[in-house]
Amino acid sequence: MTWLLTMGLIRRLRVTQWAMERAMLGVSLRDQIRNEEIRRRTTVTDIAQRVAKLKWQWAGHIARRTDGRWGLKVEWRPRTGKRSVGRPPTRWTEDIRRVAGSRWRQAAQDRALWNSLQKTYVQQWTSIG
Known part of the structure; x- marks a missing residue:
């Protein structure tokens, strides 16, 4: 995504x-x-701010969609059933969960709450030097 x-x-x-x-x-x-x-x-505008803001907006848009498309249902599983050695790769939703919590899809339904959380999310990427 x-x-x-x-x-x-x-x-x-x-x-x-x-x-x-x-x-x-x-x-x-x-x-x-x-x-x-x-x-x-x-x-x-700093590219980190712009990218983080667009990602946050896209996640909210996907979470609010109700037309049944497969955007949130997709999750990659290896065909062999075996995973690679080491720490599993971070998924794009784990970024969102760090700020909005595990119930981020419900939080995205409230646009005012979602927009207030956006500032926190963007700030974390701005502070990276």
């Missing part, structure tokens, strides 16, 4: 965004201008 947000993915997206913003301003790395200054000049 959506990518799992990881520290590595956020870091790579931010590096790419900073490179694009430098290119927009015609600034080189040799000019030694801080990223905060470039962000102030371009007034572009």
Whole structure:
């Protein structure tokens, strides 16, 4: 449904965004201008905030859907029945559960509650430096 947000993915997206913003301003790395200054000049939203906000909105949309499509019913199971060694991979809903709790689908039905939780969810990805 959506990518799992990881520290590595956020870091790579931010590096790419900073490179694009430098290119927009015609600034080189040799000019030694801080990223905060470039962000102030371009007034572009941080990619981590944008991605987290869109993911939260998409999860709420999927949870509120009542037309019976298979969006929430899909869960991958290995054909062989065997799992790989080590910690199981994190699913995209586990991000949502950390903020909204295990009953996140019911929480998504109340849009006011869901939107208030969105700020907390987005903030956790903004604070990652």
